[in-house]
Amino acid sequence: xxxxxxxxxxxxxxxxxxxxxxxxxxxxxxxxxxxxxxxxxxxxxxxxxxxxxxxxxxxxxxxxxxxxxxxxxxxxxxxxxxxxxxxxxxxxxxxxxxxxxxxxxxxxxxxxxxxxxxxxxxxxxxxxxxxxxxxxxxxxxxxxxxxxxxxxxxxxxxxxxxxxxxxxxxxxxxxxxxxxxxxxxxxxxxxxxxxxxxxxxxxxxxxxxxxxxxxxxxxxxxxxxxxxxxxxxxxxxxxxxxxxxxxxxxxxxxxxxxxxxxxxxxxxxxxxxxxxxxxxxxxxxxxxxxxxxxxxxxxxxxxxxxxxxxxxxxxxxxxxxxxxxxxxxxxxxxxxxxxxxxxxxxxxxxxxxxxxxxxxxxxxxxxxxxxxxxxxxxxxxxxxxxxxx
Amino acid sequence: xxxxxxxxxxxxxxxxxxxxxxxxxxxxxxxxxxxxxxxxxxxxxxxxxxxxxxxxxxxxxxxxxxxxxxxxxxxxxxxxxxxxxxxxxxxxxxxxxxxxxxxxxxxxxxxxxxxxxxxxxxxxxxxxxxxxxxxxxxxxxxxxxxxxxxxxxxxxxxxxxxxxxxxxxxxxxxxxxxxxxxxxxxxxxxxxxxxxxxxxxxxxxxxxxxxxxxxxxxxxxxxxxxxxxxxxxxxxxxxxxxxxxxxxxxxxxxxxxxxxxxxxxxxxx
Numbered sequence: 001x002x003x004x005x006x007x008x009x010x011x012x013x014x015x016x017x018x019x020x021x022x023x024x025x026x027x028x029x030x031x032x033x034x035x036x037x038x039x040x041x042x043x044x045x046x047x048x049x050x051x052x053x054x055x056x057x058x059x060x061x062x063x064x065x066x067x068x069x070x071x072x073x074x075x076x077x078x079x080x081x082x083x084x085x086x087x088x089x090x091x092x093x094x095x096x097x098x099x100x101x102x103x104x105x106x107x108x109x110x111x112x113x114x115x116x117x118x119x120x121x122x123x124x125x126x127x128x129x130x131x132x133x134x135x136x137x138x139x140x141x142x143x144x145x146x147x148x149x150x151x152x153x154x155x156x157x158x159x160x161x162x163x164x165x166x167x168x169x170x171x172x173x174x175x176x177x178x179x180x181x182x183x184x185x186x187x188x189x190x191x192x193x194x195x196x197x198x199x200x201x202x203x204x205x206x207x208x209x210x211x212x213x214x215x216x217x218x219x220x221x222x223x224x225x226x227x228x229x230x231x232x233x234x235x236x237x238x239x240x241x242x243x244x245x246x247x248x249x250x251x252x253x254x255x256x257x258x259x260x261x262x263x264x265x266x267x268x269x270x271x272x273x274x275x276x277x278x279x280x281x282x283x284x285x286x287x288x289x290x291x292x293x294x295x296x297x298x299x300x301x302x303x304x305x306x307x308x309x310x311x312x313x314x315x316x317x318x319x320x321x322x323x324x325x326x327x328x329x330x331x332x333x334x335x336x337x338x339x340x341x342x343x344x345x346x347x348x349x350x351x352x353x354x355x356x357x358x359x360x361x362x363x364x365x366x367x368x369x370x371x372x373x374x375x376x377x378x379x380x381x382x383x384x385x386x387x388x389x
Numbered sequence: 390x391x392x393x394x395x396x397x398x399x400x401x402x403x404x405x406x407x408x409x410x411x412x413x414x415x416x417x418x419x420x421x422x423x424x425x426x427x428x429x430x431x432x433x434x435x436x437x438x439x440x441x442x443x444x445x446x447x448x449x450x451x452x453x454x455x456x457x458x459x460x461x462x463x464x465x466x467x468x469x470x471x472x473x474x475x476x477x478x479x480x481x482x483x484x485x486x487x488x489x490x491x492x493x494x495x496x497x498x499x500x501x502x503x504x505x506x507x508x509x510x511x512x513x514x515x516x517x518x519x520x521x522x523x524x525x526x527x528x529x530x531x532x533x534x535x536x537x538x539x540x541x542x543x544x545x546x547x548x549x550x551x552x553x554x555x556x557x558x559x560x561x562x563x564x565x566x567x568x569x570x571x572x573x574x575x576x577x578x579x580x581x582x583x584x585x586x587x588x589x590x591x592x593x594x595x596x597x598x599x600x601x602x603x604x605x606x607x608x609x610x611x612x613x614x615x616x617x618x619x620x621x622x623x624x625x626x627x628x629x630x631x632x633x634x635x636x637x638x639x640x641x642x643x644x645x646x647x648x649x650x651x652x653x654x655x656x657x658x
Contacts, residue, residue, distance in 0.1 A: 198535050201551050248527075254511045255524035261497050261508055268495035272509030273480070333499035 054348030063290025071332025082310030114288020263332030562593030
């Protein structure tokens with residue numbers, strides 16, 4: 001009986017829509033609950049801040065999803081973000097480097113740190129858990145060194161601040177949303193036509209239609225809500241573009257295939273000629289890059305880089321938690337970068353709602369823990385379903 | 390080898406046999422002081438299923454590994470269509486058209502049928518644009534799916550309806566079919582099957598044996614390793630018996646009985 005149910009849940013989660021639905025339901029449930037308890041929660045202003053609060057966690061979650069897919073983990077993302085943010089802050093405020101170049105240096109540093117850890121994991125066969133744990137500790141120290149004795153640097157550079165304070169004019173936001181919806185619709189329609197032409201099995205028509213309606217409502221509602229306050233933030237556009245690219249990379253290239261293969265069956269990936277070393281190094285470099293993006297967004301949002309905001313806080317666990325809540329498996333081989341964003345929204349909404357409801361830090365931690373536990377259990381249960389047969 | 394002429398192949402059958410497609414001659418392999426393979430000769434024809442039997446440790450797997458390039462032998466030579474070929478790596482072997490299906494199949498359960506069939510060898514758009522790294526060229530999902538469908542149809546595998554099903558949800562027999570389809574998809578001529586029915590139930594075993602027969606019809610040279618003599622006798626044209634690292638003899642399935650093969654396996658007669 002239980003096995004049967006596991007199998008059914010497993011099936012559901014294997015489908016494209018199915019992996020999306022549990023997180024989305026969780027998100028809607030949280031929104032409805034807090035919407036009733038604290039009506040302010042559903043105000044455009046609060047939604048705006050909710051999105052902005054979730055941006056850093058979302059960026060890191062999208063990044064860490066890449067190595068989770070391969071069955072690895074990166075525990076150093078939050079500290080790498082901190083180091084990169086510190087580098088950007090020092091370069092731009094103390095050394096007079098122009099902000100865009102400082103940001104590029106930060107991004108490069110992130111990719112480099114990730115790449116170094118990836119190299120150690122790939123060639124010395126040290127488990128990623130241990131290497132990145134060492135990275136977590138070492139980079140904390142590095143961050144302290146870069147920040148100097150005060151432990152914090154204020155960031156007032158208009159370019160860096162602008163990354164999170166800029167919002168798009170209402171009309172541009174709407175136009176972008178419309179373009180997104182049209183591209184999505186065309187993609188679905190084209191795919192259906194091509195599959196029919198080649199006589200391949202198609203999704204049921206109503207499934208495609210539901211997908212489309214679902215996507216357009218989501219995008220349109222979000223845009224309208226954000227427009228009702230200040231407009232669509234530039235940060236969101238940056239995050240969505242990067243996620244879009246990574247989503248394409250993981251699902252529609254040989255590189256992405258190889259990631260899933262490494263996470264699913266390392267030995268068979270090796271036998272078909274995939275270079276495990278290359279995959280590990282590049283994936284960890286990508287995660288480092290994403291961590292740097294998160295770091296820069298964080299520096300911009302807080303207008304400062306401090307040790308506590310990155311390394312000392314719950315950022316790391318929230319990011320990994322967001323990825324897992326989004327349905328990405330800790331065991332490798334299953335997941336999606338898009339779901340990581342939804343997962344980040346779940347964690348963000350929970351924190352935001354509990355704050356509004358006047359919950360104390362203790363309650364917040366316990367709630368987050370419970371949600372994470374549920375997500376991981378669901379992951380473990382459904383993992384068994386597919387392989388038991 | 391010396392007593393290889395116990396039951397030399399007789400070309401008595403009226404149907405014409407294909408010429409020798411692949412042969413391994415004088416293969417030697419030592420593990421420490423033990424002769425894992427001692428001067429083994431082995432030959433295959435296209436359109437023929439060769440059974441390879443023997444007790445545990447008789448050298449079947451070592452021979453397969455040598456042919457598929459997974460393990461180098463100490464001495465000996467391989468010939469394809471009379472021409473000597475060097476097989477120093479699995480890559481060499483697959484370039485020469487030799488494909489092996491391991492017992493553990495090496496499929497990714499988290500990927501779908503199409504993805505597994507093309508793993509490491511995807512069909513991509515923009516493949517003539519050298520500026521873009523190969524790994525970053527967009528996949529041509531539909532072509533791959535179409536070819537997967539065709540490959541399975543060619544092998545008469547009808548139980549897998551959607552190519553988008555994840556391998557994790559398929560039965561053992563279906564997985565075996567996909568592993569075999571992967572091995573025969575490229576222009577391979579020699580397919581080595583290592584215990585393909587070992588973990589399967591009755592009906593799934595039947596399914597896989599049907600598939601092996603199909604490979605004969607598609608003019609592949611097939612090697613079937615199995616401990617199950619019923620299966621061997623059901624599909625094989627000839628049977629090579631190995632014992633203690635030596636090729637004891639090659640039997641024509643038509644002219645022999647399971648008892649004879651068993652005594653050959655156990656006593657070397």
